[in-house]
Amino acid sequence: MSSAFTIVRAEAPDDAPAIDPALVERWLTDFIRDELVRRRGIHHAVVGVSGGVDSAVVAFLCARALGPRNVLGVRMPYRTSSPESLAHAALVIQKTGIDERLIDISDAVDGYMAQEPDASSTRRGNVMARMRMIVLFDQSARINGLPVGTGNKSERMLGYFTWHGDDSPPINPIGDLFKTQVWVLARHLGVPDVIIDKPATADLIRGQTDEEDLGITYAQADRILNRLLLGYTVADIIGAGYPRAEVDLVKRRVDATHWKRHLATTALISSTAINEFYLRPVDY
């Protein structure tokens, strides 16, 4: 029987964090030009190209913002790094047309680690990440460029990075994009599918993947993170149908790593303490 009413029913909003990749590309290339050229008078960017999707996206963005000849992609394998990562990094350099440098960090890392033979794999991974930063800053000094960061919002929020390692570059175009948003942007930019589709890995330990390390998929973590950042409580999110174990895991990681998203905690002595009383924006 036909009703006199037309019923319009709204779907519950999808809480996966979305982006319009064309808009984000425009916004981030403007950001790179503005921060490097206009503000600092620097025309060259230096990107550590790992073979993963984050650094690939940053390399593509920098190439479009500054021109490929003004971007240096540095591959920095350690002797245990995956050969596949090195090959994917070469693919990014070839696709973008940026300049490249291959610097093996094995000797530098091993020179120190020889004195610490019992170091855990986490310690060894942190040394590698910090060594890569030393290389990036030094290469930047060599060409009067600026290192550009490649850490995404998911790993920043989950604390899944080496403090004063991955997070060191003074500018970061993708730091406010969740991993799932980085994937969307990567497809739009033309990053090769083989790089987007493979499991994300820090490649600091053989065979590791981000999602195994974290104990949750990025797709799920990003939805939970997004809700937490919007201001929903753990109870709200569980009430919306998310498994308690996953929500607790994400919340625990976020709470345990606030310190990694800040500069050093400094003892306040005076009423002129830097960044406490003496307040100036980074570009002042």
Added chain:
Amino acid sequence: MLGYRDKCRTFGVRLIKSRTDKTMAHAKQFELALVQFAPRKGDVEANFASVGDAFAALADQSGDFPSVVVFPEASLSGYFVEGGVRDVSLRARDVVTRLQRLAKTNAPKKAAFDIVLGFYEIDEEDKLYNSALYATVGAETGLRHVHRKLFLPTYGVFDEERFVTRGRNIGVFDTRHGRAAILICEDACHSLSTTVAALRGAQIIYIPSASPGRGMEDFEPANVRLWREIMRVAASEHGVFIAYAGLVGFEGGKGFTGGSRLVGPFGELRAEAPFTGATIVRAPVDLEDVAVARAALPALGDLESNLPELIPALLAAEGEGGGSGGSPNGRARRPATKSRAVKKKARR
């Protein structure tokens, strides 16, 4: 001598010209220019120079120089200055003196024109404000009005109330081009502000703004769309022109969306700049359109008639809001002077 195209290159300006009206002679008919640009952070001299560049770019165009030139919020310093406000703050009268000199140098053929410009102000009692002035330069130089921002956003990325004092009034003032009001950025996000300005007689509302772009789910940042909607709703409800000039460029990772635009009194979008890039929008204004719009949709008159009922409700809400009527930071609010102003008007 630099030509028009050279000046545009110097200033990095794209000029967008809305439809021209050759009959523009009466004070009710004039052209305004909305300038969006990226100031150099904390460099007041460089930013005055950019203001001069904008005058020069306009002077080099064929036809008359615009009658009113509108600049964004915090044009002389950039928006995010935190504890540096005092370093970049200026007395309003000193700003007018500098603008007068810039006009003489860069737009020497124009006898007089008006300027709306946002800047950090230090007043005679050395208090700091986020302000915008309305001044005439040229033959009839004078400071017509200073608006001090009332709604100081202090949440999320914003921290204004920590560094500047809150303004206390939404004033209207007579100009050679109609009765005007200025609202700065968040002032205009509250429908009550545009309502007060319109009830007090504004025919045109100027909005210098600095809006960080955010919300990238669609083809344009969400705040651009929101601002357009706010302006269209306010303009059509009250039958006023609304002219918005926004900062562009990045400040410490926060990119401002320009989208400088003029909305007419029917709520129609007359002209709009892109949301990025230094741009000047030129657009004609005919204040007669205000009368036509208000005749077609007498919403402002209806509102005025209902004020005797609404004002008591508004005053009651002031006591009820949030349970305390206090500000979020716990400081007690003064009795709302704007409410008294509306009341006075209602008694007439």
